[in-house]
Amino acid sequence: MSAPDLKRAAAARAVTLVEDGMRLGIGTGSTAAAFVALLGERVRAGLDVVGVPTSEATRVACEREGIRLATLEEMPELDLTIDGADEVDGDLRLIKGGGAALLREKIVAVASARMVVIADASKRVETLGAFPLPVEVNLFGIGATTRAVEKALAEASCTGEVVRRHDVSGRPVLTDGGHAILDLRLGRIPDPEALSARLWAVPGVVEHGLFLGIADAAILAEAAGDEAVVSVLGRL
Numbered sequence: 001m002s003a004p005d006l007k008r009a010a011a012a013r014a015v016t017l018v019e020d021g022m023r024l025g026i027g028t029g030s031t032a033a034a035f036v037a038l039l040g041e042r043v044r045a046g047l048d049v050v051g052v053p054t055s056e057a058t059r060v061a062c063e064r065e066g067i068r069l070a071t072l073e074e075m076p077e078l079d080l081t082i083d084g085a086d087e088v089d090g091d092l093r094l095i096k097g098g099g100a101a102l103l104r105e106k107i108v109a110v111a112s113a114r115m116v117v118i119a120d121a122s123k124r125v126e127t128l129g130a131f132p133l134p135v136e137v138n139l140f141g142i143g144a145t146t147r148a149v150e151k152a153l154a155e156a157s158c159t160g161e162v163v164r165r166h167d168v169s170g171r172p173v174l175t176d177g178g179h180a181i182l183d184l185r186l187g188r189i190p191d192p193e194a195l196s197a198r199l200w201a202v203p204g205v206v207e208h209g210l211f212l213g214i215a216d217a218a219i220l221a222e223a224a225g226d227e228a229v230v231s232v233l234g235r236l
């Protein structure tokens with residue numbers, strides 16, 4: 001059972017939550033892409049939904065699948081968001097932003113009555129932080145902002161390094177909103193709420209990838225022999 005098969009299994013369970021007439025938030029990343037493909041199949045079979053994509057990549061994928069789209073200006077309240085995650089803990093706290101879409105993802109998730117995470121079970125952790133925490137920052141004053149983020153880490157009892165994200169060709173990554181990403185390599189985050197508050201207090205931080213109190217449930221798929229077994233954390 002490959003990782004793509006597990007992602008597809010989690011996405012397939014999530015697609016069953018979608019009902020006719022729903023206003024959907026549609027996430028970003030490889031697991032969300034599996035969801036978009038399955039949603040496209042249902043749309044072509046007659047399901048009537050409208051989606052708000054959380055990135056330009058997801059917008060393009062949805063258009064290819066024939067999924068009707070709107071903006072949050074046109075449709076500021078959503079029924080359900082389905083999105084992936086880089087880490088999920090037992091309290092449904094998340095790290096997101098491995099694909100640099102965290103700002104739009106958080107705006108869309110908070111605009112939704114429900115957010116459901118889809119992931120392979122390797123994303124389930126006891127303590128958040130092994131995955132580097134993405135922080136989206138304004139380009140203006142990025143050196144000073146990086147220093148201030150380092151100081152915020154110490155104040156939240158975290159240790160580690162702050163590294164600007166580059167792509168595989170060595171170019172600095174820019175988000176869909178034209179901002180930079182700092183990856184906080186921490187190993188563990190002992191108090192995510194404290195770190196969240198410290199990061200928000202830094203001028204220049206646009207958003208961070210800690211999603212706290214936002215997700216309602218997580219659909220996690222793991223392999224059992226040749227089968228994918230899906231479990232649910234929280235309530236669907």
Ligand SMILES: O=C[C@H](O)[C@H](O)[C@H](O)COP(=O)(O)O
Pocket residue numbers: 027028029030031032083084085086095096097098099100101102105
């Ligand atoms: O910015 C990207 C997102 O937060 C993704 O949802 C996250 O990185 C998980 O992606 P994947 O499903 O590819 O592991």
